[in-house]
Amino acid sequence: MKHLLVGLALVCGVLVTGCHSGPQIRASGDIIKTDIERARRSNAMRCAPRELASAEANLDFAMGELDEGNSQRAYEHIVEAEAMAKKAVALSRDCAPRQVVVKEQPPVILKIEETDKDGDGVLDKDDQCPSLPGPKENKGCPVEAPKDRDNDGILDPSDKCIDVPEDIDQFQDDDGCPEPDNDNDGILDAADKCPNEAGPMTNFGCPILDKDGDGLNDDVDKCPNEPEDKDGFQDEDGCPDLDNDADGVPDDKDDCKMDPGPADNKGCPRKYSLVAVTKDRIEIKKQIKFATGSAKIVGKESEQILDEVALALKDNAQIKKVRIEGHTDSVGDDAKNLILSQNRANSVMSALIKRGVDPTRMESVGFGETKPIASNSTAAGKAENRRTEFNIVEQ
Numbered sequence: 247m248k249h250l251l252v253g254l255a256l257v258c259g260v261l262v263t264g265c266h267s268g269p270q271i272r273a274s275g276d277i278i279k280t281d282i283e284r285a286r287r288s289n290a291m292r293c294a295p296r297e298l299a300s301a302e303a304n305l306d307f308a309m310g311e312l313d314e315g316n317s318q319r320a321y322e323h324i325v326e327a328e329a330m331a332k333k334a335v336a337l338s339r340d341c342a343p344r345q346v347v348v349k350e351q352p353p354v355i356l357k358i359e360e361t362d363k364d365g366d367g368v369l370d371k372d373d374q375c376p377s378l379p380g381p382k383e384n385k386g387c388p389v390e391a392p393k394d395r396d397n398d399g400i401l402d403p404s405d406k407c408i409d410v411p412e413d414i415d416q417f418q419d420d421d422g423c424p425e426p427d428n429d430n431d432g433i434l435d436a437a438d439k440c441p442n443e444a445g446p447m448t449n450f451g452c453p454i455l456d457k458d459g460d461g462l463n464d465d466v467d468k469c470p471n472e473p474e475d476k477d478g479f480q481d482e483d484g485c486p487d488l489d490n491d492a493d494g495v496p497d498d499k500d501d502c503k504m505d506p507g508p509a510d511n512k513g514c515p516r517k518y519s520l521v522a523v524t525k526d527r528i529e530i531k532k533q534i535k536f537a538t539g540s541a542k543i544v545g546k547e548s549e550q551i552l553d554e555v556a557l558a559l560k561d562n563a564q565i566k567k568v569r570i571e572g573h574t575d576s577v578g579d580d581a582k583n584l585i586l587s588q589n590r591a592n593s594v595m596s597a598l599i600k601r602g603v604d605p606t607r608m609e610s611v612g613f614g615e616t617k618p619i620a621s622n623s624t625a626a627g628k629a630e631n632r633r634t635e636f637n638i639v640e641q
Contacts, residue, residue: 268312271320278305278327285334293341294334301330398422417442460484479504492564492641508561516561521554528558528568528636534594541589543597552594555636556601565607566640570594572612573619573635575628580614588612594634609639 282301290298304327311320361370366379366386373386380387392401398411405412405422413424415435426434431444431451438451445452454463460473467474467484475486477497488496493506493513500513506523507514515523522529534548543552559565572587572594591610599605620627 268317268320271308271312271317271324274324274328275305275308278324278331281328281331281335285331285338288335288338289341290334290338292338294337297330297334297337301327301334303327304330396422415441458484477503493561494563506562506564511561516557518554518558520551521558523558523562523565526638528555528565528638530555530634530636533632534634536590536593539586541586541593543593552597552601556598556603559598559603559607564641565638567607567609567638569635569637569639570598570608570610571635571637572610573617573631573633574615575631576615576618576622577628584612584614584616586612587614590634 278301282298282305285294285298285301304323308320308323308327311317311323362368362373363370363376364373364379364386366373366381368380368382368386370376373380375385375387378386378388380389392403394401394405395408396405396411398405398414400412400420400422402408404420407421407423410424412419412422413426413435415425415428417428418425426436427438428435428441429438429444429451431438431446433445433447433451435441438445440450440452443453445454449465454465455470456463456467457470458467458473460467460476462474462482462484464470469483469485472484472486474481474484475488475497477487477490479490480487488498489500490497490503491500491506491513493500493508495507495509495513497503499509500507502512502514505515508516520531522531530551532547532551534543534551535545536542537544543549559568570591572589572591574583574587576583588610589612591612595605595608595610598608615622615631618627618631619633620630622628622631
């Protein structure tokens, strides 16, 4: 390049304007571009940045002036661009990066010594209490004695309610939790008379039982230990009625359970010819006869009547007491009639005792003429008023 420019100068003269032709300058620019590229590859950007930039700039200026027709100015920039390009090449010759061979070092292996400061067999890295010995199952920490926070005698590990003490009452006392209503009947144990058996408030928390299993609860069962015999007779009291008609014949042997009768008649009412047993009396179909003005019983028929009255009383054990009443008509003195009637009632009672009737089942009363049942103005009426009655007073 230098020789090229020198040659041009010798031919044309350095100061002769217009001697530098455009083609020559462009050819010189191409050579300068080659030097600039070589310098760039040699890392001129790091070692000769100013020279590289100046070379590029002057080359651009030279081409610009040449395009404007200023050959002289273009030449001046070409000369400067050439000088800077050469300098950039020279400065970057030793600037290219060198290959450094790095010798690989062997890896450094650090060995960490495992320690157990408290000597409990649990390494410090796994020991939550490295300064205090403790078993492995407790993560190296000492095992504390179990506590009883609520002081109910049940240690906390076994206590399901560690802050609430157990109520020791022989009911689920091992879980550590209080049971204020053991039987869950809604009545607290403090007020429950049967804390372990459910029952209503009306029965103070105790169950209403039916011990005899007859369907009547004990609170209304008059015989809680004896089952009612369900037979349609007084079944609501809870007591068995083994002899419904109280005739002394058990119901299981009584053919007439609701009507009293003697055992020799299978518990059925006996049919009498001279008497009839009703609800409130023993009616005699004919009157017992006495001697005039006397208490002496007379006549075979009177004896037969007494025989049947005695039999009726024996047959009807449900009759607890009968009152034998003596009555007179209005003939004679009232006081004497009263005494007479009493004596006649006594005679009848004695006759029945002789026939085997228990005297405690009888009483005798004389009413004289005080209770007439007919008019004493006629003979027929007087006959009716002279009478003996057997009224049932207890059964």
